[in-house]
Amino acid sequence: MAERSTLATMWARVQTWEGFLVCVLIFIVLMNTALSPQFLTLSNQINLFQLSIEKIIVALVMTFVIINAEIDLSVGSMMGLAACAFGFLFKAGVDPVLAIGITLLIGLAGGALNGVFIAYVGLPSLVVTLATLIGFRGLARVLVEDRGITDFPLWFDNLGQQGLIGPVPFALIAFFALCALLWVVLQRSGFGRKTYVIGTNREVAAFAGIDTARHKLILFTASGLVSAFAGLLYAARVGAVRGDVALGFELDIITMVLLGGVSIFGGSGTLVGTLLAILIVLNLRNGMALLNITGHIQTGVIGILLIASVLVPRLNVSTLFGAKKHEEGSA
């Protein structure tokens, strides 16, 4: 135990899922660098994040939801609803700053609606958020009908499209700030610990005096709020909204979280894993784009990656590496 070489420690790290993801990421980055001279330029790196910035922000909160052994399928629709609500209010002559405030409140309320049905009525989150996936999207389409709404104030569009600090845009700063904040919450706070315990076994948490329903309500409300925020970022970045904004985004978001090693059954996974998975997906897509590989094939490759991410942990990463399997005589 005491005599553990640094090499052995490193080897042990590589055998964790996060270690595995780091290796994959390094491989992809090296390949990209070798294949394309533009890859390592700052503008490409920023662009790489910007293209999926809304999804990756929501993926951070989704990590909490899935660790809690729940799922939120309504995030894409909430992003769409938020973007459309903002567009609708703006066109109706509401002050844009006030419109942003109202939109965020809609996110809060929509998330709380999910939360109440899941935590207090006791319905499965899969069902509740599937219903709101349809409901929020319907509402979004009612608000904007067949129109596309554009001509937002210049400062709003600039917020999404131009650098705020040097070339780094607001959304990217928001993403990394949220990353740091949520890492502390999940990995270091009492709230984070409860997220894991409830996800591992809700009954055990309840028998330890933890208010599990309140916890779930907070998580779903946060998920709605952050989704609405991401929807606003989308409107600013694209400079236009339509009824199909962020259609199907929930699947990409859940893919990133699962690829990050978060168990769909709850209780395990880390924010670092999700972040690594995000970087892998973004770099892979970017690298393939630089090589002129079409979007459909890109999606196919990401799909294969997801299947691998579900299968490989089942094979047990350590057996994969030929390590000794530890068995426990229980009687």
Next chain:
Amino acid sequence: MTEPLLALDHVSKSFGSTHALTEMSLDLFPGEVHAIVGENGAGKSTMIKVMTGIHRPTEGRVLVDGEPRVISGSQAARELGIAAIYQEPMVFPDLDVAENIFIAETGGWLHDVGRQRREARALIERIGMNLDVERAASGLTLAEQQAVEIARALSQDVRVLIMDEPTASLSAHEAEQLRRIARQLAEDGVSVVYISHRLEEIFEVADRVTVIRDGEHISTRLIGETNTETMIAEMVGREVGNYFAKGESFARDEVILSVQDLSLDGVFENISFDLKRGEVLAFAGLIGARRTDVALALFGIHPATSGTVSYKGEPLAITSPKQAMDAGIAYVSEDRRKLGLAMPMAIRANISLATLSGFLSGLGLIDRPRELETAHRFRESLNIRTPDVETEVGMLSGGNQQKVMLAKWLNMEPDLLIFDEPTRGIDVGAKAEVHDLIRDFVRQGGAAIVISSDLPEVLAMGNRILVMREGEQMAILDHVDASQERIMALATGQIERERAA
């Protein structure tokens, strides 16, 4: 002498550097019930897995009918007539009893239902059970489910039947039924391997008993040539002090909990008792007596519908666990896996679970050093045997898991601890330690309710014993007036209910 049906000949099994079995030898003869006892982690499961082909021995031979055999898996074991049934039987709730018995019969897609039911009836009769084979398995008691499993094994011509702690979660009456089945099978020429933590039942059922410790064979004796003390000494390799000591009383004058006519509609009714500081009140009764439900009402999980609870002299209506905990009431659940511990999480995180808010800094962050220090302190004081407090709780033996669960609640510094089956499925060594911990707790002024289906435990721990039957309070006995016979008579309704003054 007849030839052994199954024999292990100097079998060793290791996993990496861990030696689970070392040079284990064992002979199993037809017509005997052979008990195997040992502490948790002594190697009993590994031994079963070697016999049933799940593990291959690293060294040594397995002989069937005197011939060395390589058993390649549980299917191969079944074909040789070796089968095992476990504490938690595997039945399919939506199928009926007969279908469950013949579940492995997959030949053809047209089943002769009439024939199947006739044969099922014959098998059930053979083991002396009274069970309708057309009933759905979902309504069966645990003992009946086990009977179904045994019948299933019999239908496949079992010759060596391994029963792994079959009575661990059964009531006394059901356990007796199961032991009768084991005897019946032995008389029919089956070789029964019987693994149990309940030493007293081994004397009723077994012909021979083998003690194993740390993966090694310690002794095999005829049952008439050994006794409980010898067995325990051999199992733990040391003397265990007061396993059967009768509870001395540390009762003080202050009544901490006074319960009057507590009822939960359709579950239990009119439960009334007083509990003093320093006192242990044991709850005895059969499975289904609703003892746990009373505990859950006191802990706020399923609040009572009528009656009054007075706690530390003041009326208290408990409607949530949080409220009970704030008042100083802790409940140590009977079900470690489902209700007690977050199995994949570290020992450290489990110990701080019930008192998490006490470990938080102003910003809501967990004070890791203090959390770690607390875990180390309990590991020391409760003698939790683990290399590291970061170890997953699920990797520990039952006894050590129980101690982690105790640590979780002791850290709350409760005044009233409710223990639900505190020593179920844990070995004698750990059992004595848990009993000592409960005694220490009340000696220091705490009060305890101990729910137990283990009568020697009830008698050893309880200063007074509340006997329940089907949701009714039958009596409160002082421990000097209590005996196993008296408690059983009350619990089974042979004696009418007597109201304690």
